[in-house]
Amino acid sequence: MRLLSLYAVLAYAFLHLPLLVLSVFSFNQSRFTQWEGFSTRWYAQAFADPALREATLNSLLIGGAATVLATVIGTLCAYALWKRKSPPISSTLYLSLMTPEIVTGVALLAFYQWLFHFLNLQLGMMTVIFAHVSFCLAYVVIVVIARLRTMDGTLEEAALDLGANEFEAFYLVTLPQLAPAIVSAALLAFTISFDDFVITSMVAGVDSETLPMVMYATARRGVSPILNAVSTIIVVGLGVLILASERLQTKS
Amino acid sequence: MKTLRLAFLAPSVFLLVTLFLIPLLIVAVYSLQSRGAYGGVTLPWTFESYVRIFDPLYLKILWRSFWVASVSTAICLLLGFPLALFISRAGKHRGIYLQLVMLPFWTSFLIRTYAWMFLLRDTGLINTALIATGIISEPLPLLYNDFAVILGLVYGFLPFMVLPLYTNLEKLDPALLEAAADLGAKPLTALAKVTVPLCRPGIAAGSILVFIPCLGAYLTPDLMGGGKSIMIGTLVQNQFTTARDWPFGAALSLSLMALTLGLLYFVSKRSGGEDLL
Structure with missing residues (x-):
């Protein structure tokens, strides 16, 4: 058992040290990997960068819109599936979860290009938002349905007996109990949307460059201290969202 | 009841059909057509793209992808099993330990990959530290090879291994191990x-x-x-961007999809369907 604990320490170091080290070096005075003292200059430069600022705004807009849509649609779907199972819908959701990202990306690109034969549109914010809704949906359904399964179904029956109709029973009885799970699902969907690079890069247009796309372009050119700073902000920000999301899941 | 259910399911069904199933169907159709002059596809119908997958040039890439994925999976199993075992025996702190495994998984895949680039490259932290302490004089070639790819994949997907192992281990009856010990088995034998x-x-x-x-x-x-470390994913992406050979990219995507489906079917049969949905 002691050997196992020692191993676990090493395993957790492997999992967490890379991000920790990156964060520490984002405060390095030097642009090289030698520690020359504490500085926040890279953060100042990151905030002053107009390209980063625009990409962040795009990512927040896309993430926000995709989260709202995916959460509403996914919650309704989870409720319906909880009432009565539907193997075709469940399998399709599961499959969408397991499809390699690059395949989802090229399939959506091919679909949009085909659609543009009929509609006078082009790749841009809308195409990215809809792509994000489609890959966030399964996550929302999983989180919400997990909560529904632990809930007492007799409460709805009582509401029906007391004269509520089906919709009122859902809206007045079940939905309030589901609130923490729905918020948790929304936080998760936002994180996934905000992080996505592979699918986004396939369906984005000139006006919809997201933060991960800018970061990817920078990372391809090599390591940059500004990128270390941006990464640290994102890791901390999304980490807080995820912890909040998990907190809500276990509490409910 | 029926109408409410239909109304609740309609948006997600519409979404899944238009943004998941129809795109896959289009990919399937494109994979059977010919390459257009300026990208896109054109008639006639042909199986040529599927035949081309067996070209030695591409078989080599497929083989490398299989090899890299298999080695990464094996390493994940070797690293993940003891970790899952540790968590399953950690008593009341199990939840926290499990969360510590999952937390990096939820932070951006791009950033986690970048973090390793920061550590591994020629002027990265590891090489800088080794040179500064005089252990080596030239930087070790740690990045831009298969070793780096496998390391990145293991780091990225280790949680996917730990989670099902932990779920499995947690369900085991501790009395079985006690019985083994009573019958004289050493802990490792058990x-x-x-x-x-x-x-x-x-x-x-x-x-x-x-x-x-x-x-x-x-x-x-x-x-x-x-x-030199091209894998299927990059090959697919290339066909839709620089190479502009959509039918071939589509055929590759569909083959990858078929393989994914087959493997999922296999695992759902074996594990008795741990259904999330």
């Missing part, structure tokens, strides 16, 4: 003869959950692999 065999469903599920994303990985080989 582990090999009792725990591991009873963990087969978890091992199968974890291995496939790691193997599938490794096989189709795009970001890790692209950023951490060298020019």
Whole structure:
């Protein structure tokens, strides 16, 4: 058992040290990997960068819109599936979860290009938002349905007996109990949307460059201290969202 | 009841059909057409794209993808099993330990890959530290090779291995191990003869959950692999962008999809369907 604990320490170091080290070096005075003292200059430069600022705004807009849509649609779907199972819908959701990202990306690109034969549109914010809704949906359904399964179904029956109709029973009885799970699902969907690079890069247009796309372009050119700073902000920000999301899941 | 259910399901069904199933169908159709002069596709119908997958040039890339994904999966299993075992025996702190495994998984895949680039490259932290302490004089070639890709994939997908293993281990009856000990088995013998065999469903599920994303990985080989470390994901992406050979890219995507489906079917049969949905 002691050997196992020692191993676990090493395993957790492997999992967490890379991000920790990156964060520490984002405060390095030097642009090289030698520690020359504490500085926040890279953060100042990151905030002053107009390209980063625009990409962040795009990512927040896309993430926000995709989260709202995916959460509403996914919650309704989870409720319906909880009432009565539907193997075709469940399998399709599961499959969408397991499809390699690059395949989802090229399939959506091919679909949009085909659609543009009929509609006078082009790749841009809308195409990215809809792509994000489609890959966030399964996550929302999983989180919400997990909560529904632990809930007492007799409460709805009582509401029906007391004269509520089906919709009122859902809206007045079940939905309030589901609130923490729905918020948790929304936080998760936002994180996934905000992080996505592979699918986004396939369906984005000139006006919809997201933060991960800018970061990817920078990372391809090599390591940059500004990128270390941006990464640290994102890791901390999304980490807080995820912890909040998990907190809500276990509490409910 | 019926109308409410229909109204609740309609938006997600519409979404799944238009943004998932129809796109896959279009990919299937494109994979059977010919390459257009300026990208896109054109008639006549042909199986040529599927035949081309068996071209030695591409077979080599497929083989490398299988090899990299298999090695990564094996390493994940070796690293993940003891970790899952540790968590399952950690008493009331199990939840926290499990969360500590999952937390990096939820932070951006791009950033986690980048963090390793920061550590591994020629002027990265590891080489800088080794040179500064005088252990080496020239930087070690740690990045832009298969080693880096495998490391990146293991780091990225280890949680996918730990989670099903932990779920499996947690369900094991501790009395079985006590019985083994009473009958004279040493802890390691009990582990090999009792725990591991009873963990087969978890091992199968974890291995496939790691193997599938490794096989189709795009970001890790692209950023951490060298020019020679091309895998299927990069090949697919190339066909739709620079190479402008959509039918071939579509045929590759569909083959990857078919393989994913087959593996998922296999694991759902084996594990008795741990249904999330």
